[in-house]
Amino acid sequence: ILLVLPLRNPSESCRGSCVQVCRRRKLSSCNSLECVEPVTSPCAEARVLVINTGGTIGMTLHDNGVLAPKANAFVKSLRKLPILHDEMYAQQTSLYEYYGSDNTLVLPLSENNKRIVYNVLEYNPLLDSSNMTTDDWGRIGKDIERNYESYDGFVILHGTDTMAYTASALSFMCEHLGKPIILTGSQVPIYEMRNDGRDNLLGALLIAGQFVIPEVCLYFYNKLYRGNRVTKVDAGSFNAFSSPNLPPLATAEVDIRINWDTVWRANTTAKFQVSTELNRNVGLLRLFPGITAATVRAFLQPPMEGVVLETYGSGNAPDNRPDLLKELKKATDSGVIIMNCTQCLRGTVSTSYATGKVLMDAGLIAGGDMTPEAALSKLSYVLAKKDLVFNAKKKMMGQNLRGEMSSDLAGAKLCLTDSRFIQVIAKSLSISCKEELEAIRDALSPPLACAAAKIGDIEALEALKEMGSNLSLGDYDGRTPLHIAASEGHLKMVQYLLRHGATVYAKDRYGDTPLCNAVRFRHKEVVKLLRKTGAHFSRDELEEAGTELCSLAASGDMEGLEIWSLAGADLNKPGYDGQTAIQVARAVGKKEAVAFLAQHVSNKHKVTTVSSVLYLFFSCLTTTALTSSACWLTLSLV
Numbered sequence: 174i175l176l177v178l179p180l181r182n183p184s185e186s187c188r189g190s191c192v193q194v195c196r197r198r199k200l201s202s203c204n205s206l207e208c209v210e211p212v213t214s215p216c217a218e219a220r221v222l223v224i225n226t227g228g229t230i231g232m233t234l235h236d237n238g239v240l241a242p243k244a245n246a247f248v249k250s251l252r253k254l255p256i257l258h259d260e261m262y263a264q265q266t267s268l269y270e271y272y273g274s275d276n277t278l279v280l281p282l283s284e285n286n287k288r289i290v291y292n293v294l295e296y297n298p299l300l301d302s303s304n305m306t307t308d309d310w311g312r313i314g315k316d317i318e319r320n321y322e323s324y325d326g327f328v329i330l331h332g333t334d335t336m337a338y339t340a341s342a343l344s345f346m347c348e349h350l351g352k353p354i355i356l357t358g359s360q361v362p363i364y365e366m367r368n369d370g371r372d373n374l375l376g377a378l379l380i381a382g383q384f385v386i387p388e389v390c391l392y393f394y395n396k397l398y399r400g401n402r403v404t405k406v407d408a409g410s411f412n413a414f415s416s417p418n419l420p421p422l423a424t425a426e427v428d429i430r431i432n433w434d435t436v437w438r439a440n441t442t443a444k445f446q447v448s449t450e451l452n453r454n455v456g457l458l459r460l461f462p463g464i465t466a467a468t469v470r471a472f473l474q475p476p477m478e479g480v481v482l483e484t485y486g487s488g489n490a491p492d493n494r495p496d497l498l499k500e501l502k503k504a505t506d507s508g509v510i511i512m513n514c515t516q517c518l519r520g521t522v523s524t525s526y527a528t529g530k531v532l533m534d535a536g537l538i539a540g541g542d543m544t545p546e547a548a549l550s551k552l553s554y555v556l557a558k559k560d561l562v563f564n565a566k567k568k569m570m571g572q573n574l575r576g577e578m579s580s581d582l583a584g585a586k587l588c589l590t591d592s593r594f595i596q597v598i599a600k601s602l603s604i605s606c607k608e609e610l611e612a613i614r615d616a617l618s619p620p621l622a623c624a625a626a627k628i629g630d631i632e633a634l635e636a637l638k639e640m641g642s643n644l645s646l647g648d649y650d651g652r653t654p655l656h657i658a659a660s661e662g663h664l665k666m667v668q669y670l671l672r673h674g675a676t677v678y679a680k681d682r683y684g685d686t687p688l689c690n691a692v693r694f695r696h697k698e699v700v701k702l703l704r705k706t707g708a709h710f711s712r713d714e715l716e717e718a719g720t721e722l723c724s725l726a727a728s729g730d731m732e733g734l735e736i737w738s739l740a741g742a743d744l745n746k747p748g749y750d751g752q753t754a755i756q757v758a759r760a761v762g763k764k765e766a767v768a769f770l771a772q773h774v775s776n777k778h779k780v781t782t783v784s785s786v787l788y789l790f791f792s793c794l795t796t797t798a799l800t801s802s803a804c805w806l807t808l809s810l811v
């Protein structure tokens with residue numbers, strides 16, 4: 174009779190193999206676990222910050238029978254839900270000692286062998302989203318900005334009533350975004366037996382922690398939408414949101430499927446920043462048959478600076494009402510920006526009717542297929558830009574800034590069958606249907622793009638892009654063209670890739686980012702460019718940098734020290750034995766390294782700096798024939 178013992182607990186299969194866990198054990202004083210060598214298939218951890226602003230998801234029924242947010246209850250209740258928190262893993266891996274115990278939680282192991290560790294930042298007071306203002310959007314933006322480098326993604330818990338407005342506003346406020354920001358909430362409180370909050374939160378966490386979708390999104394009822402494309406369409410269903418003019422970015426059914434072709438990318442070499450300046454002199458005006466000129470005039474009075482006019486059908490208004498048109502023209506002439514958006518849920522504004530053309534003649538700007546929520550928050554964002562003149566603001570309102578409107582060029586994208594390359598392969602495999610062609614393209618283009626990146630062939634990448642290939646996808650090892658170009662030091666290629674949607678946050682199967690690669694292969698200019706674009710080491714990498722710096726200092730490797738410093742490493746970080754690089758350099762007499770490190774240490778470590786200058790002084794003393802007065806002069810300067 175053969176019997177086999179089960180694992181002691183579900184977390185154990187991953188326990189010893191987890192790279193971060195081993196690091197944590199080294200750092201923490203916890204010695205309850207024997208050290209286990211990392212094995213070949215590590216389970217990586219990702220970190221997500223959950224900002225809880227309020228909404229039904231965290232509400233309870235009050236005595237008077239109404240729902241209102243309940244403070245300080247959310248995290249406690251999540252801790253009791255095994256699908257949203259694995260207490261055993263947290264205990265065994267010293268999670269609380271490392272990240273703090275108050276608000277740290279961890280999901281069970283995901284299908285992709287990943288652990289999502291998340292922290293909940295709860296606002297005080299928690300708000301029903303009907304109470305939110307532009308100041309609250311600013312607060313969320315600032316909190317994301319402050320925590321940007323410490324997390325892989327962000328989830329914003331928010332009431333559903335004004336979620337589409339907040340999602341739209343954040344999409345504009347977050348400039349050069351490279352990480353996912355996902356708003357979610359629920360229609361029924363998470364404390365009730367049947368609710369949609371658990372699934373919505375879990376789905377949002379899994380996507381934010383596992384996929385680099387550099388967009389402000391909204392996750393609801395198994396679908397991930399672009400945040401500035403949604404509108405709330407149902408107050409009594411779990412399926413509360415619709416994105417009428419853009420298909421979902423992802424669907425979470427049996428598998429989570431990302432529609433990478435639809436994902437919007439900042440295409441930038443600038444660092445992430447949040448612009449919290451918003452103009453509040455904006456408004457929404459819905460046309461209706463018989464609206465009076467007096468109503469329109471009153472609405473357009475100063476201090477009004479921007480208006481979204483919700484028009485009929487494809488952007489139409491009465492062309493037999495000169496009184497109305499006169500009021501609109503008067504306002505646009507005096508500097509009010511008026512956007513023409515349709516009242517219809519689906520479709521776009523055009524000038525196919527005479528009733529549409531009159532509005533363009535009155536100086537309105539076509540809002541394309543933007544939702545009124547997106548148009549309003551875009552006005553608020555653009556009008557607040559102090560460095561732009563009026564005409565530049567008008568121009569910006571008609572442009573696609575964050576994927577909020579479909580651009581005319583969208584239809585001009587080359588289709589797969591135009592590509593000879595794919596055609597030849599398809600023919601040899603007797604394939605002709607679109608889905609199979611796409612499958613071939615998606616399988617072949619990442620390794621081809623990586624090969625082009627390796628030899629710095631920008632033209633080849635251009636050709637792949639024209640075929641509709643996504644240049645930020647990774648190969649079988651998760652290595653993207655940006656990883657390869659950074660390893661090779663092809664600066665122009667790195668620039669090109671960043672301008673065409675590549676993300677600096679991509680991680681290959683070893684957890685390495687393009688920045689790690691550029692540092693390893695010592696490409697200074699590439700490191701500088703990646704840093705400018707917002708690339709940074711993870712907390713674990715920063716922790717480990719100390720040991721690397723000590724070994725560079727010991728061998729007097731100046732180039733190595735410089736590149737780590739450029740990449741953002743803290744030169745004062747102690748190595749595994751508690752010694753800093755400067756102490757090591759001093760101990761082995763690497764003067765140049767001591768001088769370099771002394772010059773670059775931060776102010777908070779001035780004591781170390783002074784002692785190293787003293788060291789230099791005394792080493793001069795022993796090696797050169799300084800006069801005693803020169804010695805005292807130097808010493809007093811020190």
Ligand SMILES: NC(=O)C[C@H](N)C(=O)O
Nearest residue numbers: 228229301302332333334
């Ligand atoms: N389902 C919800 O979250 C509605 C709630 N009134 C809110 O927007 O905060």
